Amino acid sequence: MEKSLNMKKIVSNNAIIILIVLLAILTGCTTQNFFTVTNFKNLVVNVSPRFIIACGVSGCLITKGTDLSAGRAVGLAACLSAMMLQSLDYSARMLPWMPDIPWPVALIVVMAIMGCFGGVNGVVISVLKVPPFIATLGMQTIIYGLCSLITNNQPMGGYKPSYLTVASGSLGPIPYLMLFAVVIGIYFWFLYNKTRHGKYMYAIGGNENAAQVAGVNVRGSLIRIYILAGCMYALAGFLVGAKAGGASTATGNGYELEAIAACTIGGVSANGGVGKVGGILIGVLVFEILKICLQFLGVDPAYTYIAQGLVIVIAVALDLRKYLQKK
């Protein structure tokens, strides 16, 4: 009796994940080339940047905030990377005066710049007390405007081979992109579980007023969370650009919603204070597997969007139901 109840609970708490796994099995059985190394690699390189974005936004969500500027920040980061890393012999260079710089330097510069945008978000939210939804909505629009301005709305390409290798290369069978994601995953796991910053983050999400009474520097923590988020968008944008071999103002459009949805599917609660890195990874995987499955099944992309939307709403409804039951 006890066991069957537990089974029921496990099924209802993980309904979405179980559905997706079933969908994947179904797709694998009815189509060809689904369970192949190529397809698996394809999944991994798609998941990696999205997982990094989701890690960035997870801190905002755990502290009962959000970050709608994530997608546009990824786009700006991709464009900034492009401007710095175009081949010297490419005829249509955006910045003809830009010297040849190694990609790690460009990455650090982009992370610093996007970290500043994140810092502004953090200050607006924690000091000016603007609701995160509104603050980051504003930032989303501002970043898009800036991006259009600096790129003249021109798409960019002609990257240096070394930059392209960041996305296309692999260490043995493991794509570099996956290595980036693994390092970030371990970093966030450590940060969330083994440091004061992580504990303070969960405390703020659990009860901001109580955290303040307990001596937590709420402002400082929130600002750090949004700065870190900005840095993650920068890294993701850098990787997305390398993977696509080009960037434009449209890069990263809508990524924030995917990331927020993935976090929620992975158990980062919309009520704050709850969320694990492993869960975020599962959330991103669920979303990407859904996309690939529908692609393989030959479903019209329009329906794919509808399915994604449904998954988001159902996931949040199921998440909130867990809390309603407790009352």
Add this chain to the structure above:
Amino acid sequence: MSEYRLEMHNVVKTFPGVKALDGAQLNLRPGTVHALMGENGAGKSTLMKCMFGIYHMDEGEVIYEGEKVQIKGPLDALNRGIAMVHQELQPIPERSIGENIYVGRYPLKKLGPLTVIDHDKMYEDAARVLEEVHLNFDPKAKLGSLSVSQMQLVEIAKAVSADCKVLILDEPTSSLTAAEVEALFTIINELRSKGVSIVYISHKMDEILRISDEVTIMRDGQYIGTWSAKGLTTDFIITKMVGRELSELYPVRENVPGEVVFEVEDFTSINPKSFRHVTFQLKKGEILGVAGLVGAQRTELMEGLFGLRNHTDGRITYKGQEIKIAQPKDAINSGIAMLTEDRRATGILGVLSIADNVSIASLNQYLIGGFMLDDGKIEKLVQENVAKLSIKTPSSKTQIQSLSGGNQQKVLISRWLANSPDVFIMDEPTRGIDVGAKYEIYCIIAEMAKQGKSIIMISSEMSELIGMSDRIMVMCDGRVTGFIDGKEANQENIMALATQFE
């Protein structure tokens, strides 16, 4: 028809982890004031919420005007003529008084094909019921422009407007001044003579003995008995409420107050209506009680001292050195701890584990290499505290919100003890905690004082203040109006200072 208007029999109500009501009952006669008494957590409010349909009881029955009924919700209760004025007001301050009175049951009218709210009728009716409770306000004024006590009267007007036959008043006088209490009693007497049955919940003995006809006492969710109010004494009621003799309520204290460690001089809020020119001293190993009516600004003062509220003037001296406190962190670093009044709002981190809740204020002590937390050390700290304060929890990973109020409070006390504070401010440390756990908290407080910690304890329970304090500081309307030695303190001399309005 029976002699009672409303009867509740054998009511059982269980919440996760607690049996809030266990065989409770209540019999209300028409045209009487029936006092419902019991300690905090005895189940008075829960029973009333069952009557009013906010909670659904697990077992038991309600017989209303001779008929067995099932009250589905507050609206159903109101339609049947049962109204309730809640202990915690639920006002909508940005809307008008009239709208607050009629929210959810607005008078309607037809406007062509549409049904719209009849504002004219609403405000006319509102003006009439306001008059009935002797309130001279424009029903179109924003509710937020009234004082807390006036809002309370608006709540009563709301109940009156429903033409109720049963009116539940849950601690209606807790925020009223003496004059306002008199006004309320006049209204209650008028309602009684109209035949309304009134359930009156209060902790104030003198009020109970004055206004009520019958008294029902509850303890730990159980029905203890009903007596005619005539001839009852305070001692009798308290003994019945507590279930043991008064002398066993508080532990024997062995603390010896020593030299002055903490001094506050001329401490004044930036809000002119809040605390001002507060000066007091606190000795090592002393328990300083802080008494006052609701609105005396005791909590505000303590939150000011802890850096949660801003102050303009004043000096805080700690062990001979002046300290500056701008935020809680400063106070904590100086060795001050504070248990806040509202455990749920500003105390517990609900969805987090016991371990996280205990360690959050002292994480700096468990670092390896300056940045990595030592989980083993934290677990050891938690286990020590669980044992020392006998916290009842399945494991250190349990979410704190699933514990009972008393155990939550002990977790919060552990959180602060981990910092070994010298000054411990406790704001209503036993609010909403059952009798047994209360005694344990008293023992913890007494033990801390014995170890030389200085304790400031705000309490609204007179007997608790008198039973636990070495000295009592009394406040009224933001000012300190006097100090009374714990041995000489009694209800009368505390109330005299607590009502010393300017």
